């Protein structure tokens with residue numbers, strides 16, 4: 569057994585006399601000396617530049633620009649360059665479909681039937697094929713969502729730790745219904761299956777950010793923080 573793994577708590581990179589504390593977020597497993605601010609801060613989750621730039625907090629989820637535009641062109645400028653790069657990576661254009669849909673959702677915020685049609689033209693695939701793939705994955709939004717898409721896990725681990733109450737708190741404090749967008753256009757609240765953060769229930773994904781160990785009491789402050797962020801970005 570290595571020295572790191574034999575130390576109390578098994579957290580390599582941590583000073584031996586530091587008390588073990590569940591960090592409440594999955595960014596630091598002990599292998600990387602990152603602070604919560606670094607993981608959740610601007611460097612990691614700030615506005616993504618159009619040429620791609622830094623990965624988001626949850627790289628499996630298509631990034632969405634804060635000012636998404638359902639009418640944005642597919643594709644032009646830096647996004648066209650990114651699309652061409654995607655195309656050049658794969659000899660078979662079917663393999664380019666998921667990253668192309670990600671790019672479309674990044675720009676437009678959702679993948680409508682019209683977007684599916686455009687993507688099928690761009691990749692010279694049948695519309696039925698593109699539609700079949702897009703509708704298979706729940707992470708492609710089929711309808712417009714608010715500035716913040718709030719996905720609350722209510723699967724077993726989170727459910728046992730109050731996921732249903734966290735979901736109810738989000739609906740109440742955002743003032744909206746399940747799957748609907750709040751009147752101010754800021755929040756769309758949905759319920760999702762396991763976010764693969766079962767060690768930190770209740771897990772909530774907001775756009776590309778993960779929030780862990782969320783309790784109903786945390787929700788008002790969390791929503792206020794997002795409201796302030798949105799205001800600062802639009803002022």
Ligand code: FES
Pocket residue numbers: 721722723724725726727761762763764765766767769771
């Ligand atoms: S059960 Fe909630 S993240 Fe897995």
